[in-house]
Amino acid sequence: MSEEIVILGKKYSSKDRVRADRTDKLYEDIPEGETLLKIEDLNVTYRTDNSTTVAVDNISFDIKKGELLSIVGPSGCGKSTILRCIGGLLQPTSGKITIGDKECTTAGSDRGMVFQDFALFPWRSVRRNIEFGLEIAGVPKEERRERSTRYLKAMGLEEYADHRIHELSGGMKQRVGIARAMIMHPAVILMDEPFGALDAQTRNILQHSLVEVLKNSHRTIIFVTHSVDEAIYLSDRILVLSKRPATIHNILEVPGERPRERAAPEYAELRRKILDYLESQNTIF
Amino acid sequence: MALKYDEHNKYHRLARTGVITVISLIVLLWVWWLVSTIIQKTMDFNTSPLATPGEAFVALFDFFNNGDPIEHRSMWSWIWSSLSKFIKGFLLALVLALPVGLLMGYFKILREFFTPWVEVLRPIAPIAWAPIFVIIFQATNGSIMVVFVGIFFPLLTNIVFGVQKIDTKLLDAAKTLGASRMQIFVKVVVPSTVPYLMNGVKVGLGVGWMCIVAAELYNTTLSGIGYFVKFMIDNASYDYAFAGIIIIAVLGLLTTGVAEYASKCISRRMGLDA
Numbered sequence: 001m002s003e004e005i006v007i008l009g010k011k012y013s014s015k016d017r018v019r020a021d022r023t024d025k026l027y028e029d030i031p032e033g034e035t036l037l038k039i040e041d042l043n044v045t046y047r048t049d050n051s052t053t054v055a056v057d058n059i060s061f062d063i064k065k066g067e068l069l070s071i072v073g074p075s076g077c078g079k080s081t082i083l084r085c086i087g088g089l090l091q092p093t094s095g096k097i098t099i100g101d102k103e104c105t106t107a108g109s110d111r112g113m114v115f116q117d118f119a120l121f122p123w124r125s126v127r128r129n130i131e132f133g134l135e136i137a138g139v140p141k142e143e144r145r146e147r148s149t150r151y152l153k154a155m156g157l158e159e160y161a162d163h164r165i166h167e168l169s170g171g172m173k174q175r176v177g178i179a180r181a182m183i184m185h186p187a188v189i190l191m192d193e194p195f196g197a198l199d200a201q202t203r204n205i206l207q208h209s210l211v212e213v214l215k216n217s218h219r220t221i222i223f224v225t226h227s228v229d230e231a232i233y234l235s236d237r238i239l240v241l242s243k244r245p246a247t248i249h250n251i252l253e254v255p256g257e258r259p260r261e262r263a264a265p266e267y268a269e270l271r272r273k274i275l276d277y278l279e280s281q282n283t284i285f
Numbered sequence: 286m287a288l289k290y291d292e293h294n295k296y297h298r299l300a301r302t303g304v305i306t307v308i309s310l311i312v313l314l315w316v317w318w319l320v321s322t323i324i325q326k327t328m329d330f331n332t333s334p335l336a337t338p339g340e341a342f343v344a345l346f347d348f349f350n351n352g353d354p355i356e357h358r359s360m361w362s363w364i365w366s367s368l369s370k371f372i373k374g375f376l377l378a379l380v381l382a383l384p385v386g387l388l389m390g391y392f393k394i395l396r397e398f399f400t401p402w403v404e405v406l407r408p409i410a411p412i413a414w415a416p417i418f419v420i421i422f423q424a425t426n427g428s429i430m431v432v433f434v435g436i437f438f439p440l441l442t443n444i445v446f447g448v449q450k451i452d453t454k455l456l457d458a459a460k461t462l463g464a465s466r467m468q469i470f471v472k473v474v475v476p477s478t479v480p481y482l483m484n485g486v487k488v489g490l491g492v493g494w495m496c497i498v499a500a501e502l503y504n505t506t507l508s509g510i511g512y513f514v515k516f517m518i519d520n521a522s523y524d525y526a527f528a529g530i531i532i533i534a535v536l537g538l539l540t541t542g543v544a545e546y547a548s549k550c551i552s553r554r555m556g557l558d559a
Contacts (some may be wrong), residue, residue, distance in 0.1 A: 087457075087461050088460070088461075089457050089460060089461070107457075107460035107461050108461075108463055109461070109462055109463030111461060112461055112462070113457070113458065113461040115454055115457070115458065117454060119452070119454035119455055119457065119458040120458075121455060121458075121473070121476070122555065123476045123477070123479075123554075123555035132459070132462055132472075133462035133463055135472075136459075136462055136463050136464045136468055136472070137463060180458075180462070181461075181462075184462060184463070190461075
């Protein structure tokens with residue numbers, strides 16, 4: 001059924017053995033640390049019957065290959081909107097999003113996504129959720145099995161392979177969500193407040209797991225969060241947005257190798273700086 | 286007292302429900318007996334049209350052993366005749382409502398176009414079609430068509446509703462995993478509609494069972510449990526008519542029970558009960 005897979009608008013037959021996990025090969029010529037994803041003059045304007053609201057106001061930024069970029073900003077500023085545009089789930093009003101030299105207009109498996117409320121398929125087992133993308137791409141069953149086993153192991157889900165989604169805890173569910181996105185080897189993984197629905201302890205454990213996974217396999221990640229601590233713990237760079245309509249306030253480098261010490265004094269100043277700005281942007285008071 | 290009802294004990298709850306149900310049914314039989322006896326004593330009938338429970342169960346026993354009192358056709362052949370029409374009508378409704386409902390749910394333009402049709406046709410009592418269907422399709426197929434109409438609309442509306450209620454996050458997830466519109470339809474839309482489909486089946490089976498009996502009462506199929514009741518009443522064998530009514534009740538209960546059970550199993554299998 002799925003004899004063809006589309007990568008960045010190009011069609012490949014599965015006979016060419018161009019598989020979803022080889023998408024990253026298309027960007028192999030881009031060296032680590034160079035610009036992979038470019039967002040230029042992104043504007044999102046919502047129209048209702050009698051008003052227009054500018055949600056995102058001409059934002060431009062780059063994502064480097066292999067980095068983890070966090071986006072923080074006051075509540076409702078349009079963080080998720082930006083992410084949905086990059087994922088191809090929302091058509092921007094104007095602006096351009098390019099990976100390498102290819103423009104992204106629709107959703108595709110080269111931009112994986114992890115959702116706040118997991119968005120797992122409840123009628124599939126854990127393993128079959130993780131294999132969904134491979135199944136879509138027409139990867140044969142034995143190969144799917146072999147690869148999903150690798151990701152089940154990496155995420156500590158081995159013994160839950162045949163469980164149904166509703167039998168899992170929130171933390172376990174998001175492990176499945178992350179594995180499902182990673183198995184496709186997308187050029188960039190978009191995480192939309194992935195740990196936002198979890199309790200504080202589970203969140204810490206998952207943040208740590210993510211750091212561990214990234215140690216073994218380099219990925220490019222855009223991570224939307226409302227937690228400054230989470231952003232500092234995980235990111236190479238933090239993009240700070242203003243209140244709606246979202247504009248870029250600042251892009252900050254976070255020094256130090258991961259894993260980092262939580263609440264380390266060296267980050268206190270950075271933390272204060274971001275928090276003060278967010279507070280100044282708070283529209284509730 | 287050693288026996289004390291414990292709300293948190295599964296067997297206690299089960300026993301409670303069982304005991305109350307049995308008492309309830311006994312009281313129902315008693316009310317039936319009371320009403321039928323009063324009518325027999327006070328009204329001037331040769332044979333009362335309202336048989337007592339005793340007469341009805343004696344007739345039912347005889348029907349079971351010796352078939353109907355006039356043609357001696359076996360009870361099972363009468364029942365099977367209704368059941369086979371019922372099943373055919375149900376399958377026809379399922380085969381048509383499934384694709385039509387899925388497409389109407391998925392494509393807005395189809396939904397907008399066909400919704401007025403559904404809204405005009407749906408409120409018509411299925412049995413109102415019986416006279417026309419019997420002329421067009423003959424007695425047996427006419428009854429099947431009445432069942433079809435009765436089951437089709439609950440199925441259709443539930444499926445359309447189910448497709449629209451789909452969690453858009455699941456569609457987003459499928460898109461970012463590279464699924465085409467067709468793949469999303471097959472691998473996400475169809476499975477997530479299953480619980481709604483099963484709900485439609487539950488409602489539809491109840492309506493359908495009423496339809497088959499009503500259609501048989503109306504027309505001249507000369508077969509089926511509905512016709513049996515009419516046949517016995519025309520013959521003034523009211524006790525046998527009530528035996529037929531008991532069979533209708535039990536079979537209706539069984540049909541909805543089976544649908545309920547199947548729906549539960551499927552929902553659990555699909556991980557959608559939680």
